[in-house]
Amino acid sequence: MKTILFFILTLSIGANAQSFMMNPYGRQNTTLLNGKWNAIIDMYSRGEVKKFYQNRKPRSKTEFIEYSFENGLRLDVPGDFNSQTPELKYYEGNIWYQRYFKVKKKPSNRQFIYFAAVSYEATVWLNGIEIGRHEGGFTPFQFEVTDVLKEGENDLVVLVNNNRRKDGIPAMNFDWWNYGGITRDVFFIETPSTYILDYKLQLNKGSKNKLSGYIKLDGINVAQQVEVSIPELKVHKTLAADENGLAAFEIIAKPQLWEPDSPKMYDVKFVSNGEAIHDKIGFRTIELKGTEILLNGKPIFLKGVNFHEEIPQFMGRACSDADAAMILNEVKALGCNFARTAHYPQNERILRKAEEMGITIWEEIPIWQGIEFTNPIILKKAETMLREMIYRDKNRSNIIIWSVANETWPTPARDSILSELVSLTRALDDTRLVGAAFNNAKFNKLTSTFNMNDNLAKVVDVVGINEYVGWYQPFPTEPENIKWNVANNKPLIMSEFGSEALYGQHGEADVASSWSEEYQENNYKKNLRMFENIPNLSGIAPWVLFDFRSPLRCHQSNQEGWNRKGVVSNKGQRKKAWYVMNQYYSETK
Numbered sequence: 001m002k003t004i005l006f007f008i009l010t011l012s013i014g015a016n017a018q019s020f021m022m023n024p025y026g027r028q029n030t031t032l033l034n035g036k037w038n039a040i041i042d043m044y045s046r047g048e049v050k051k052f053y054q055n056r057k058p059r060s061k062t063e064f065i066e067y068s069f070e071n072g073l074r075l076d077v078p079g080d081f082n083s084q085t086p087e088l089k090y091y092e093g094n095i096w097y098q099r100y101f102k103v104k105k106k107p108s109n110r111q112f113i114y115f116a117a118v119s120y121e122a123t124v125w126l127n128g129i130e131i132g133r134h135e136g137g138f139t140p141f142q143f144e145v146t147d148v149l150k151e152g153e154n155d156l157v158v159l160v161n162n163n164r165r166k167d168g169i170p171a172m173n174f175d176w177w178n179y180g181g182i183t184r185d186v187f188f189i190e191t192p193s194t195y196i197l198d199y200k201l202q203l204n205k206g207s208k209n210k211l212s213g214y215i216k217l218d219g220i221n222v223a224q225q226v227e228v229s230i231p232e233l234k235v236h237k238t239l240a241a242d243e244n245g246l247a248a249f250e251i252i253a254k255p256q257l258w259e260p261d262s263p264k265m266y267d268v269k270f271v272s273n274g275e276a277i278h279d280k281i282g283f284r285t286i287e288l289k290g291t292e293i294l295l296n297g298k299p300i301f302l303k304g305v306n307f308h309e310e311i312p313q314f315m316g317r318a319c320s321d322a323d324a325a326m327i328l329n330e331v332k333a334l335g336c337n338f339a340r341t342a343h344y345p346q347n348e349r350i351l352r353k354a355e356e357m358g359i360t361i362w363e364e365i366p367i368w369q370g371i372e373f374t375n376p377i378i379l380k381k382a383e384t385m386l387r388e389m390i391y392r393d394k395n396r397s398n399i400i401i402w403s404v405a406n407e408t409w410p411t412p413a414r415d416s417i418l419s420e421l422v423s424l425t426r427a428l429d430d431t432r433l434v435g436a437a438f439n440n441a442k443f444n445k446l447t448s449t450f451n452m453n454d455n456l457a458k459v460v461d462v463v464g465i466n467e468y469v470g471w472y473q474p475f476p477t478e479p480e481n482i483k484w485n486v487a488n489n490k491p492l493i494m495s496e497f498g499s500e501a502l503y504g505q506h507g508e509a510d511v512a513s514s515w516s517e518e519y520q521e522n523n524y525k526k527n528l529r530m531f532e533n534i535p536n537l538s539g540i541a542p543w544v545l546f547d548f549r550s551p552l553r554c555h556q557s558n559q560e561g562w563n564r565k566g567v568v569s570n571k572g573q574r575k576k577a578w579y580v581m582n583q584y585y586s587e588t589k
């Protein structure tokens with residue numbers, strides 16, 4: 001009960017976007033506002049001064065307007081703008097999006113505009129009136145427009161800015177393309193005056209036959225009846241929401257548990273006031289036993305891979321079901337039961353598809369290397385991103401680990417902020433594990449041992465190690481002779497390892513600068529031999545599934561703006577290292 005209230009009460013604090021509704025994909029009265037939008041490139045950020053959001057037309061013979069949305073650039077939504085026209089490939093700045101949409105207002109209803117994500121900052125106007133702002137490129141936000149909406153044609157304008165910023169999350173420098181734009185779905189949603197804002201349904205921690213959850217109403221008279229039903233389990237519960245619109249419940253039922261090899265999902269329906277929301281939910285337990293991770297009470301070895309939310313073939317953000325299927329089919333083909341959706345909450349289509357396909361997920365917020373931890377605004381922004389991520393995905397049974405950071409250097413400010421984020425994660429969701437990825441393990445030549453002394457490792461459940469032995473540091477000795485003494489009382493996941501190779505380039509297997517498939521192949525083999533010595537190893541995830549775009553990768557012939565650590569090339573070709581991993585996973589239980 002306390003967790004539920006804490007969850008709901010705390011979400012609406014922070015970003016000035018309202019707390020968004022759960023699962024627009026499973027709701028009835030939704031209209032996708034995807035498609036071609038008009039756009040203006042506003043390089044000098046003049047648009048707000050010039051009031052582009054008014055979308056004005058000349059009203060007199062003497063008046064003229066020096067901007068218009070019509071007859072110019074048209075951009076696909078959802079989609080990043082960088083991959084849509086060569087001029088925008090390297091663009092960082094302001095882009096104004098605009099479209100009209102028609103509505104037939106039902107007087108007693110409420111209306112919302114829901115953005116699944118906009119990178120990096122969005123300011124939104126409807127019919128010339130500002131309805132809100134949101135910062136953060138990877139989580140949803142919504143605005144209620146009931147009072148601003150007009151019968152008939154409405155004019156929606158979104159200013160998108162993807163400038164990197166020192167106090168941003170991520171900050172100024174990160175190893176992926178800074179895609180900007182309305183990168184995910186946009187919905188126009190109509191609801192009854194009192195509607196289901198949120199719901200949660202999961203197996204209780206450590207239980208196999210007790211489900212618990214809640215339905216949260218938002219509106220004027222929220223103390224009313226709601227229903228939850230799981231037909232296949234013959235569950236149909238009618239509940240009375242309290243004065244806060246909250247109906248918490250427990251259900252005794254014996255669901256077939258969600259497993260990577262049998263990702264059982266149940267149709268669930270949440271009803272109130274004639275509104276019905278459909279969802280597909282799996283039930284499983286995830287716990288720790290010493291250094292083991294237990295899924296449904298049984299130890300699981302996480303056979304994973306990392307991937308970015310990018311389709312290398314068209315050098316752009318993944319945003320459709322087909323994109324999700326393309327990426328996840330490759331994850332499955334490699335032999336994985338686990339993936340790390342690096343380094344930010346990826347779109348809901350990917351997470352839901354992964355749940356259907358039996359792929360467990362490590363999900364994280366983009367606290368990546370050089371974050372300005374001494375700046376007090378950072379904690380606030382990070383908390384908002386963490387809340388939005390956990391809120392959006394709390395019903396996904398395949399998400400087993402929430403991660404608060406990737407490769408951050410230990411400082412007092414970092415330690416305190418990240419420890420706060422770890423506690424917040426537990427307060428928001430005590431049914432999953434909390435982790436972080438570290439790159440500060442040190443090799444001690446005298447003892448031939450990797451050690452790590454990091455306060456944050458003391459507070460997380462699972463320690464992820466990013467270590468590029470054979471690339472950023474050569475093998476100090478034979479793999480078999482390398483010992484590991486890192487967080488020995490906890491599960492350790494080798495969350496990143498690997499090296500670069502240009503597909504089709506062949507050369508010496510022991511020369512890194514050959515950028516050859518043979519070097520990468522050999523390096524993978526050596527790492528896998530080294531992993532045998534890690535006593536608390538409970539999973540591995542090579543960096544990375546596909547070559548991906550990064551402005552940090554400037555070797556003109558071997559990289560050309562691509563991080564070449566993929567086991568699959570940017571054209572979808574499997575490198576020799578792919579077969580090493582595929583064989584390893586086929587032999588690993």
Ligand code: GCU
Nearest residue numbers: 175406407466496543563565
């Ligand atoms: C880091 C980081 C990745 C990066 C990788 C690399 O470990 O987490 O985001 O791409 O190393 O250097 O290739």
